[in-house]
Amino acid sequence: MTIPDRIERVLDLAHPPEKVWEALTTAEGLGGWFGDNADIDLRPGGEAHVHWDGIGRSTLWIQVVEPVHRFGYTWAIEGLPADDPRRTYVEFTLDPIGTGTRLTVVETGFAQLGAGDDPVTAYTGNVEGWRTELAELVEFLDTSA
Known part of the structure; x- marks a missing residue:
């Protein structure tokens, strides 16, 4: 089965870009919605580590940092x-x-x-993951000062 190469989500948020940027690019922000805690070295070539209690952690290898417009890893x-x-x-x-x-x-x-991998599980897992995580981002932004 062929899967799409791209997942895209667009959200209109009732918060200024600076607040959204902080939620995406600080340890407090990432640990507040994307995991249970996080650390981040915010620079191209830096890393962020997001930890989920009882589940594990993910490493984000930072590629793009253009405050307050673009962040990529x-x-x-x-x-x-x-x-x-x-x-x-x-x-x-x-x-x-x-x-x-x-x-x-x-x-x-x-x-x-490829065929030796499980592309359907990887893709559908991330589709669902972004749905869940972005809902948590909205809740984090709406409830944080």
Whole structure:
């Protein structure tokens, strides 16, 4: 079965780009919606580590940092061995709209999965994951000061 190479989500948020940027690019922000805690070295070539209590952690290899407009990283593809070098690329783009922010999230790289992999599980898992995580981002933004 052929799967799409791209997942894209667009959210219109009732928060200024600076607040959304902080939620995406600080340890407090990432640990508040994307995991249970996080640390981040916010620079191209830096890493972020997001931890989920009782589940594990993910490493984000930071590629793009353009405050307060664009943030991108690569991360491991779920279901592949830990030492597999293939990754997907995730990019957040923030555009001001009125008093809020249009947030576009794009993840690409699923096409590199082959017949020996489980591309359907990797892709559908991330589709569902972004649905859940972005809902948590909205809740985090709405409840944080």
